[in-house]
Amino acid sequence: MGIFGGTFDPIHHGHLVIAEQVADVLGLECVIFVPGGVPPHKDFASVKAPVEDRYAMVEAAVKGNGRFVVDRVEVDAGRAMYSVETVPLVKERYEGEEWFFVSGADEVSNLLSWRDPDGFLAEARMVAATRPGYDISNLDHLAAELKNFDRIVPVECTRVDISATTIRQMVADGKSVRYLVPEAVHEIIHDRGLYGAGDGVAVDARGESLSEEDAS
Ligand SMILES: Nc1ncnc2c1ncn2[C@@H]1O[C@H](COP(=O)(O)OP(=O)(O)OP(=O)(O)O)[C@@H](O)[C@H]1O
Numbered sequence: 001m002g003i004f005g006g007t008f009d010p011i012h013h014g015h016l017v018i019a020e021q022v023a024d025v026l027g028l029e030c031v032i033f034v035p036g037g038v039p040p041h042k043d044f045a046s047v048k049a050p051v052e053d054r055y056a057m058v059e060a061a062v063k064g065n066g067r068f069v070v071d072r073v074e075v076d077a078g079r080a081m082y083s084v085e086t087v088p089l090v091k092e093r094y095e096g097e098e099w100f101f102v103s104g105a106d107e108v109s110n111l112l113s114w115r116d117p118d119g120f121l122a123e124a125r126m127v128a129a130t131r132p133g134y135d136i137s138n139l140d141h142l143a144a145e146l147k148n149f150d151r152i153v154p155v156e157c158t159r160v161d162i163s164a165t166t167i168r169q170m171v172a173d174g175k176s177v178r179y180l181v182p183e184a185v186h187e188i189i190h191d192r193g194l195y196g197a198g199d200g201v202a203v204d205a206r207g208e209s210l211s212e213e214d215a216s
């Protein structure tokens with residue numbers, strides 16, 4: 001079983017490719033996407049789309065993939081949740097023997113800044129999926145500090161050089177992001193005027209109107 005936590009602001013094909021390929025390589029029965037409400041480590045102002053819109057985009061993106069599901073545990077919590085808290089809650093809701101937390105190489109390199117990284121690794125093995133621009137060939141800084149370092153599992157994936165930051169910036173600049181995100185996500189961005197798209201009014205994660213500059 002895989003748990004894929006993220007801000008997903010918005011979800012894009014980089015996320016979907018690693019979820020699919022990690023599930024394939026590790027033989028995961030299911031990947032549970034867990035969009036975060038309030039990120040534990042990011043400035044809340046840096047999250048641009050309201051949580052329900054981010055949730056709706058993830059739901060639309062995974063539709064049609066029989067082994068992908070979306071969970072509301074962090075969305076409904078209404079507060080910042082650390083993965084060491086989230087993973088046991090997700091494990092209670094689904095049946096599964098072996099648990100993996102899917103993440104990109106950038107996230108793994110930052111693991112020492114997480115809350116209780118050894119406790120987290122005891123709950124789930126952490127997948128380090130390859131991501132363009134991030135090198136995980138040397139994780140000595142983690143090996144030296146973590147008792148459960150051997151629970152980090154590198155998985156080679158097709159490198160897709162897309163980030164949510166780039167997508168938000170492109171939308172705000174009036175550029176097309178079609179084919180960087182699934183078509184259904186593209187529609188939600190435009191229908192709801194997220195990130196300053198189209199004629200819609202861009203709003204921040206609390207629903208307040210945003211200036212063009214803030215929208216990116
Ligand atoms: N293109 C990608 N390739 C591999 N992993 C990725 C990619 N994009 C995101 N991830 C991973 O997906 C998880 C959730 O990422 P997140 O929702 O923050 O997306 P992001 O594109 O990194 O966003 P932002 O640009 O806003 O920081 C993280 O573990 C991140 O490492």
Ligand SMILES: O=C(O)c1ccc[n+]([C@@H]2O[C@H](COP(=O)([O-])O)[C@@H](O)[C@H]2O)c1
Binds near residue numbers: 007034
């Ligand atoms: O638990 C922590 O301390 C922690 C610190 C940073 C990130 N995370 C989780 O890692 C996942 C990816 O985060 P992000 O910000 O890159 O979308 C998401 O589920 C976060 O809650 C968790």
